[in-house]
Every structure is written in structure tokens, then in C-alpha cells.
Amino acid sequence: MTQTTDTNREGETLRLPGAAMTEPELDAWFVREVLPLEASLMQYLNRNWRDSSEVEDFRQDVYVKVYEAARREPPKSVRPFVFAIARNLLINKVKRSQIVPIETAVDLDALNIAADEPGAERSIIARDELRIVQSALERLPKRCREAVTLRKIDGLSTREIAVRMGISPRTVDAHLVEGYTHLADILYSHTDAMEKKA
């Protein structure tokens, strides 16, 4: 077989030079290159935006801009690209909100260098992946964790999980929705599910 489904290889993008990415390529690129930067991006946004309740929306805006820009032209170096976009968004927001911008602007300039550091996130190797996901699972709220474990590890269907947990299939679904949402936050933002709930 020429094609491989080896999950370790899904990280590679191989395009003929100059070609724009197709939509599926762009999606894969985003998951592979941008999502691993989320923890540092959130840190950056949290440090530079006083209202922490807005940071998640901010992240969304950054992602949309990153995706749109990459659609026009895929960046050579992803980390500086993402942080440049985050920085511009912060600056624009500061300008629009007309709150005293001085410290923030200074801070932004100082932080700009951080964008050029090689990403520690990328050094995570496959060997650690299972351990990381497993510890993320352990950090889920109890019922969520139970439903996700039965689903992902034991491979049970919603109906079977419902019987096992003594709840309705709809409640199983709700636990899974909550579980996956937390998993995404833990795996990418490195925020704790319990903290966020509080």
C-alpha cells in the first residue's frame, strides 16, 4: 500500500511547492500545527488582556484569522505567524475599546520575542501521547470520565453505557459532550476541567 493510516504519520504535509492547501489539508494543518500552540497562546492572551472571561472568545478570533490567512498563503513558520495575529488582534481591540492602552502596548512589544522561540509543545513525542491523554482523562469530572472511558477504551455504545451507568442514553450523550469539551481544554489549553467549572 502506498497510503498509510499510521497515525504517527498523519503529521506530515507534503505538497508540491507553491500549491495552496486544499480544505482538508488546511484542516489537518490546523490540528497539527496550530492547536499544539494553544497553551502558550492562552497564556499570552491571559497576560495581555485583563478580562479573563473574554480570553476564550479572543482565542476563537485568533483561530479564525489564522485559518483565513493560511488559506490565502500557508505560513512557513507557524508559531510567529499565530502570535503576530494574536498581537494584532490585541492591539486592535485595545484601540477600539479605548481603555488606557499604554502598559498593554509596552507589554505586547516585550512579549513579541517569545513568538520566535522554538515551540516546546512540538517536542512531545508519540511515546508520551498516551500518557498525556490518559492523565487528561483522569482529570475529567467523575461521571464524565466514566462515560468517556466506557466509550473510548471499552468501545461500548451509548445504549450499553446507559445500561452500565444506570442512566438514560441522552444523559450519556450529555456526559460525552461535556467530557470531550473538557478533554479539548485540558489537552490544548492545559486548563483544568474542575477549575473551569468553578
Added chain:
Amino acid sequence: MQPKHHQSAAEIGNRAADWLVRRYDSEGWSEIDQVQLDSWLTEALAHKIAYLRVEAASKRADRLGALRRPATVRGRIIPALKAVAVAVAIVVVFGASLFAIRSGAPEKTYVTGVGGHETLTLRDGSRIELNTDTSLRIADSGAERVVSLDRGEAYFQIVHDAAHPFVVLAGDHRITDLGTKFLVRRNDDVLRVALLQGQAQFDTEDSRGRQQATLNPGDVVVATAMSLSIAQAPTQILDDQLGWRRGVLVFRHATLAEAAAEFNRYNLQKIVIADSHIARLNINGALRANDPQTFVRSMKMFFDIRAEVRSDAIILSR
């Protein structure tokens, strides 16, 4: 561009997770659901990104299953007893042999030659695309639609009809569509099934007994006489595997030997690699399936190799 600005990222994230659970975990995912999901995903880029993000997290969790139970088929396996009940409910009960085609149904055989590519449209609007060097038989008894893939590769886009199940037979294996697009490839003793859209049921029965799994989008089954595995493949890989529909072969980290074998499926002028070092070289890229000469020319550009071109073969050596 972003019509749902009043929706917070948290709300969108929650909605995305909800779609994901409905699509992969809950029962009763229909074509209408798929259309609604597609429209939600295209409504705003933020929707799609939130979906990609939660889907990526969920897929990472899928790998835990592989860790715990490496020897068994993982995924949404229905325990054998229940599976029988489900099968009876949705699939016509077969006679003495589970995989026997019912006698009496008129049967037609369709064959493509090396390099061939043909599309069949069935009465119900279902489409079957035959790749190179493929042979399949279609029997439509009125009650059920049965296709036997005897050799080669075909892409199925099936119009679902619960009353008339669509079944693909390949050796000991059976795929029953539940409203689907899927790819089946059978060569030598390996069967590969990739599900692109919808849902299908995969059955296999051999001397060791019977196994059954429900396939969801992205699932790839690889079955040999000795093993059966189901794994999730990224969309990109699935797209690559369908390159032949556009006449293109896509290679990612393929060895030259693998690429040559792939080209040889499509062409009578065979690429022969006369050197084991060359056979192990790695290549990437997309190339026209019916043009082995361009492939060989680019190989010569990148690697220090020689090519002897004959009418029936191209021999590569150092």
C-alpha cells in the same frame, strides 16, 4: 463572515461537541443530520474550527483503546449476541451460508482492464466507480442489492434504502451500507474498506467465527486471512486514497517499491526496480496514474538512478 458573533466561543465549543457526539457516538445519525452538520460547519469558520478542535481531542482519546486492547478489534464493536439481533433487524436474513448470494437474482458482471476507470449508475441512483483491473458482479433481486467484488477496487456512493439493503461481498467479508460512501479494495489476500460518509456495518466470518463492527466516517478496516483491524484515518489520507477517481496517485512517505507497485496496477508498462537500495527510497507527491514515464523522469531528477525504457517495462537501477 462570522454571522454568529453574539455566540460565545464556549457556546460554539459546546455545540461542536454536541455534533461530534451525535455523529460518532449516538444512534440514528441520518443523511438529514449530515446535511445539517455540514451547513452548521460552513455557516461560520469559528464553527468549523471548534469542531476540528473537539474532534482532534476525541480522536486522541481513541488511541487509549488501542493501548488497552491491542489484540482485539477496537471501535464500536457490537457484542456477538446483540449483533445478531441488530443484523436481523436491518439486514435480510441469509440462507445456509451467511454470505451466499441468493440464487435466482439476475447477476451481471462488470470488468475494467488495467488502467480502466468506469462509473456505474444503478436504477436507484447509487453509483459505483470501478478502478483499474477490477471485476465485480451485481445481483439485484428486488429485495436486496448485492455486489460481489471479486478483484480490484471500487468506490460506492449508495442511496440508502432500509427496505432494500445494499451489501458488498468480498471473500469472507460483508459490508452492509446504512447510507454511505465507502471505498473497498481487494488485492491478493488483503481487503481494505474505508468509510467516508454515513455508516456501514462490517461483518466477517471465517473458521474462527464471526466478527462485526459498525463503521463510522474515517474508519479504515484492513482484513487479511490472519488479522482484522479498524483504525481512524485522517480525512486527508482518505482523500488521497480516492485520488484515482481523478486519475491521480498520491504518495506520502511511500517507498519507491510501493509507488512502483501502485503504478503497475494501472499500466501495462511495468516499473521494475532492479536494486534494493533504490526500492527503499522515499517519495512524496501526486502523479498521474497512467503516466509512469513522468514518474520515472522525476525520480531520475531527484535520485541518482538509471532507467532503461522498454515497451513493456521500465527498469530502474543504480
